[in-house]
Amino acid sequence: MKNVPNFESEAECIRRILAGEKQLFHTLIRPCERPVYFLLMSILRNEAEAEDAAQEAIVKIYRNLHLFRGESQFRTWALSIARNEGLGRLRKTEARREESLDALTEDQAGDFTPAILTSWREVPVQALERKELGALLRQAIEGLPEIYRNVVLLRDIEEMNVRETAAALGIAEGAVKVRLHRARALLQRSLAPRLKEFAPKRGKLFGWGR
Amino acid sequence: MRIDCKHVWEYISAYIEGEVDADLRAQIDKHLETCEICSAVLDSTRNVVVLYADGRIFELPRGFSQRLHERLDIELAKAVP
Numbered sequence: 001m002k003n004v005p006n007f008e009s010e011a012e013c014i015r016r017i018l019a020g021e022k023q024l025f026h027t028l029i030r031p032c033e034r035p036v037y038f039l040l041m042s043i044l045r046n047e048a049e050a051e052d053a054a055q056e057a058i059v060k061i062y063r064n065l066h067l068f069r070g071e072s073q074f075r076t077w078a079l080s081i082a083r084n085e086g087l088g089r090l091r092k093t094e095a096r097r098e099e100s101l102d103a104l105t106e107d108q109a110g111d112f113t114p115a116i117l118t119s120w121r122e123v124p125v126q127a128l129e130r131k132e133l134g135a136l137l138r139q140a141i142e143g144l145p146e147i148y149r150n151v152v153l154l155r156d157i158e159e160m161n162v163r164e165t166a167a168a169l170g171i172a173e174g175a176v177k178v179r180l181h182r183a184r185a186l187l188q189r190s191l192a193p194r195l196k197e198f199a200p201k202r203g204k205l206f207g208w209g210r
Numbered sequence: 211m212r213i214d215c216k217h218v219w220e221y222i223s224a225y226i227e228g229e230v231d232a233d234l235r236a237q238i239d240k241h242l243e244t245c246e247i248c249s250a251v252l253d254s255t256r257n258v259v260v261l262y263a264d265g266r267i268f269e270l271p272r273g274f275s276q277r278l279h280e281r282l283d284i285e286l287a288k289a290v291p
Contacts, residue, residue, distance in 0.1 A: 022286045026279055033278065037270055047271055054274075055281050062282065065291035114219055114251040137267050156262045181223035184255055187262075192254040195261075 010074050018066055025062055032058075032075050035158045036082040039168070042149045043086035045142065050086075057085040072167055079154075079168035112185040115192040133198050140190050148183035155180050213237050218248045222255050 010028070017024045036057060041050040061078050068077055141149060141157075154165040155176070166173045218241055224230050225238055242249045261267065 018291060020290075022290070025286060025291075026282060029282070030275075033275060034268075034270060037274065038268055051271060051274060051277070055278055058278060058282065059285050062285060062291055063289060112219075114222075114255070133261075134267050137261060141262075152262070156259055157268055159263060177224070177229075181220075184223050184226075184258065185219070187258050188251065188255045191258055195254075195257070 011070055014065060014068060014070075014074065025065075028074070029058055029061065029078070032061075032078045035075065035079055035154065035160070035168075038153050038157065039079060039082055039150065040086045042141075042146070042153050043083070044089060049089070053085050053089055054082065057082040060085065073164060075160075076164050076167045080170065083169065110182065112182050113189070114185055115189045130198070133195075136191070136194060140187050143190065144183055144186055148179050148186065151176055151179040152183040152187070156184075213241055215241075215245060215248050218242070218245070219251060222252055225252070226256055226259060 013024050013028050017028065033054075037050060037054045040053045040057070041047065044050050044053060058078075061081050064081070068074065141152065144152065150169055151165060154160045154168060155162070160168070162173050162176050166176045169176070171179075218238055221230055221234065221238060225235065230238065242252065
């Protein structure tokens, strides 16, 4: 997992900030910057808006730090403030015309049949240097319905565990698992046929000279 | 009991996470031994997960951290939490 905060030093850090060492907040918030920004990017789907919301949310986290009870991880608490900031902005701009957060639930039927192809098996990690691959992967995430996008972002990109993801998004752990499964199925289906192009090329034994 | 492909697809994500019980895992493993389609679906799903875990795919906007901490400096100077 990336940036797993140490629970005890985190509590100590918060205690010292509240006792007056305000500058320590810079250190406390650093591991949360990425997940806060990408969660807001997932909700708001606009870079400038997400950055603005992330700054606003982090200022709110600072101002409300005395309210943090230490019952969850600090990052989980911080993310739930960020989520509220994002949802509040969405409501204001009524940008929810296309997809309602409430309308799509686990019960909704969908086609999660995987793409079936047997020719692409290798992880083209070295191809990540190529800009097109990054763009392709980001587009695929953007194309997911929001409830799946948020979960895959926190679980597979920020590598948070099921429990923390559930707490940050205010949903049940079971819902995190179902949504993650569906998100991965949708991503596999949209990406597998296209990622094939990025697989390492291997010389065919008898294929040369044609 | 033999399980079919659809059944395997349902548990692909849990299988990758190591969240299926030993009994089901054994059944899925047995199925994967003979089913090229399912083993390709498993491999490609796993690959997708591996690719997304790479930090280069999602990067913070350039200067994001600097702008944030500058704003925080102003906030920290004026308010006590």
